[in-house]
Amino acid sequence: MAKRDDSVGIIQQELTAFARRARATAARMHPELSLVSYTLLAHLDDQKGCRATDLAAHYLLDKSTVSRQISALERLGYVERRVAPDDHRVQVLHPTELGAQVLASAGAQRRQAFTDRLADWDDADLERFASYLLRYNATQQQLD
Amino acid sequence: MAKRDDSVGIIQQELTAFARRARATAARMHPELSLVSYTLLAHLDDQKGCRATDLAAHYLLDKSTVSRQISALERLGYVERRVAPDDHRVQVLHPTELGAQVLASAGAQRRQAFTDRLADWDDADLERFASYLLRYNATQQQLD
DNA sequence: TTGCTTTGGTTGCATATTACAACCTAAATC
DNA sequence: GATTTAGGTTGTAATATGCAACCAAAGCAA
Numbered sequence: 001m002a003k004r005d006d007s008v009g010i011i012q013q014e015l016t017a018f019a020r021r022a023r024a025t026a027a028r029m030h031p032e033l034s035l036v037s038y039t040l041l042a043h044l045d046d047q048k049g050c051r052a053t054d055l056a057a058h059y060l061l062d063k064s065t066v067s068r069q070i071s072a073l074e075r076l077g078y079v080e081r082r083v084a085p086d087d088h089r090v091q092v093l094h095p096t097e098l099g100a101q102v103l104a105s106a107g108a109q110r111r112q113a114f115t116d117r118l119a120d121w122d123d124a125d126l127e128r129f130a131s132y133l134l135r136y137n138a139t140q141q142q143l144d
Numbered sequence: 145m146a147k148r149d150d151s152v153g154i155i156q157q158e159l160t161a162f163a164r165r166a167r168a169t170a171a172r173m174h175p176e177l178s179l180v181s182y183t184l185l186a187h188l189d190d191q192k193g194c195r196a197t198d199l200a201a202h203y204l205l206d207k208s209t210v211s212r213q214i215s216a217l218e219r220l221g222y223v224e225r226r227v228a229p230d231d232h233r234v235q236v237l238h239p240t241e242l243g244a245q246v247l248a249s250a251g252a253q254r255r256q257a258f259t260d261r262l263a264d265w266d267d268a269d270l271e272r273f274a275s276y277l278l279r280y281n282a283t284q285q286q287l288d
Numbered sequence: 289t290t291g292c293t294t295t296g297g298t299t300g301c302a303t304a305t306t307a308c309a310a311c312c313t314a315a316a317t318c
Numbered sequence: 319g320a321t322t323t324a325g326g327t328t329g330t331a332a333t334a335t336g337c338a339a340c341c342a343a344a345g346c347a348a
Contacts, residue, residue: 005259007270012258014277015162020183022163024204024335036305039164053325060168062307067327069305089314089325114156117283126151129276132269133158139261168306180334197296206336211298213334233296233343294345305334316323 029113030106032076036061038110040069041078041095041103049082049094078102173257174250176220180205182254184213185222185239185247193226193238222246 026035033041040055047054052070056063070093073079078099084090095103118126170179177185184199191198200210214237217223222243228234239247262270 001267004267004270007267007274008255008258008262010274011262011270011277012254014274014281016166016179016183016254017281018159018277019163019166020179020203022160022166034304035160035164039160051325059164063326064308064328065306067325071327072304087315087325091326110156110160111152114152117280118152118155121279123145123148123151125276126148126155128272129280130151130154130158132273132276133155133162135265136261136273137158137161178333195296207297208299208337209335211296215298231296231344235297290348292345292347295343297341297343299338299340301336301338303335306332308331309329311328312326314323314325316321318319318321 025113026110029109032102033106037069037073037078038103038106040066041073041099042107044079044093045095045100045103049092051090051092055093073099169257170254173253176246177250181213181217181222182247182250184210185217185243186251188223188237189239189244189247193236195234195236199237217243 023035026033026038030038036059039059043055043058044050052063052066055061055070056066059066061069070079070081074081076099077096080094080096081091082094084092121129167179170177170182174182180203183203187199187202188194196210196214197207199205199214200207203210205213214223214225218225220243221240224238224240225235226238228236265273
């Protein structure tokens with residue numbers, strides 16, 4: 001069905017276009033937190049702390065990559081490590097006070113940018129768009 | 145309005161999640177063409193040739209980055225340069241026959257992956273999702 | 289014509305991101 | 319107690335990217 005193929009083609013093209021710009025946009029918006037750093041820090045904040053291994057599994061990153069990203073965040077004073085009392089191999093990672101502030105600020109900037117871009121959308125469209133993205137990503141999880 | 149904010153938050157979160165994975169997904173799907181190479185080559189194909197400067201402007205990349213990406217594509221035999229007869233500074237870039245084939249193949253894989261992910265969506269939802277993404281990106285262009 | 293400026297591109301750094309493999313330490317298992 | 323497994327780090331290499339300096343070809347001005 002041609003119409004259906006057209007829709008799929010547009011979805012592919014537009015999601016790809018967005019993805020291509022996302023890192024650079026994040027870098028411009030909040031240079032102190034790359035898209036990946038932001039994501040990791042946000043996850044720590046969300047989860048009230050977690051292990052490096054969990055981050056690696058969740059974001060399909062190598063554990064060495066996570067290790068270095070976390071080191072960088074620690075050097076910046078955004079993350080602290082707490083050795084788990086029951087298992088001395090494990091470091092439970094938490095945002096510091098400063099990290100939480102920086103995250104909140106970057107998050108606010110991101111949210112504002114999205115809010116601006118979506119300013120003239122009506123509520124029903126916004127809600128449907130959100131639900132479509134949720135649905136799309138939920139499927140994708142399983143294929144990745 | 146809380147509901148509206150929720151929708152914006154979800155859109156932000158889900159688009160970001162997609163973006164985070166996109167490069168790695170592309171690399172797994174078609175290792176011979178990174179997301180950026182794919183994009184550049186696709187643009188050349190679309191536009192029936194264009195200059196490196198045009199690519200840089202369109203994708204907000206440094207001209208040195210484009211220069212090197214194009215060199216790589218040329219080394220692989222995917223792109224050829226034609227010096228403009230009227231201006232010897234300018235190289236008009238075109239996909240080669242091979243480049244067009246590789247692009248088509250990568251494009252087919254990408255399209256298939258999207259088609260699979262969207263297999264159980266009904267036509268109306270697909271069309272609306274596509275239109276939302278178009279609308280979103282159209283706005284974004286102006287802010288970037 | 290002869291210089292100055294602009295434009296298209298390349299190259300020399302410096303950095304960042306990432307994966308893979310080898311390794312270390314602490315737990316878990318046998 | 320010895321071996322295996324799990325959580326992390328470090329060495330190494332590849333890739334991506336931007337900035338600045340540079341080169342060559344136009345374009346422009348006097």
